[in-house]
Amino acid sequence: MRRFSAEYLEHTRRGMWTDGRETLADLDLPGRRRVLDAGCGTGELTRVLDAETDPDATVIGVDADPELLRVAREETGLPYVVGDATRLPVPDGAVDLVACQALLINLPDPTAAVREFARVSSGLVAAIEPDNADVTVTSTVDAEEGLEREAREAYLKGVDTDVALGDRVREAFAAAGLDDIRTRRYVHEKRIAAPYAEPALTAAARKASGSGLADHREELIAATSETGYDDLRQRWREMGRSVVAAIEEGEYERVERVPFDVTVGRVA
Secondary structure (H helix, E strand, O other): OOOOOHHHHHHHHOOOOOOOHHHHHHHOHHHOOEEEEEOOOOOHHHHHHHHHOOOOOEEEEEEOOHHHHHHHHHHOOOOEEEOEOOEOOOOOOOEEEEEEEOOHHHOOOHHHHHHHHHHHEEEEEEEEEEOHHHOEEEEOOHHHHHHHHHHHHHHHHHOOOOOOOHHHHHHHHHHOOOEEEEEEEEEEEEEEOOOOOHHHHHHHHHHHHOHHHHOOHHHHHHHOOHHHHHHHHHHHHHHHHHHHHHHHOOOOOEEEEEEEEEEEEEOO
């Protein structure tokens, strides 16, 4: 299983579910009584599940990383448990919904995880997974769109799990024996425009330093080479300096759209 820092999760999931919660309709959250968020990380989805279920419902987050759970606990009083999403520390049929967000794309065997979810759920299983091959970026800095596309294509080639799983989660659900499988698409839009909030300034600084690209150094080198990565990072930093300059002039705008497929299945 691939691991991520709390800072990385905060950066990539910022603003998730400020809108678009209608795409969670098939989870039947008002009717759930016992909900488990598998691979919950810092608890972004856990908090959404808690907000959308009945006040008397129990919502629990499970993650293998104690540091991420420490951050999650600081954000809310919800219960969080240390545990592997592929070997959940709960009995058979203990909950009536197991959900995850951007978890299956980081596992070598998504179907095995879905089977584990079906073991502990007496009702529904849900997975909210991105299609990273279908991400789009528009920017007022000309070089940014092309470099984002180049880096994304190299990352998809170099990563060792299926990070473009998207609506093909249906195949893992079917292979795990789930019934009544349904999918809805939610597009997470991240927009930057003046006046610039602190996260936008931080993101621009990370571009200019190349640290954002360095988060995926291993995957990018696997897809290209050390020299290819160094060349990309140099061009990325030049682009980042252009972004910083455009922000200083109040002229920078950027829109990133990340499609997430919300797949729900019923335990047979």
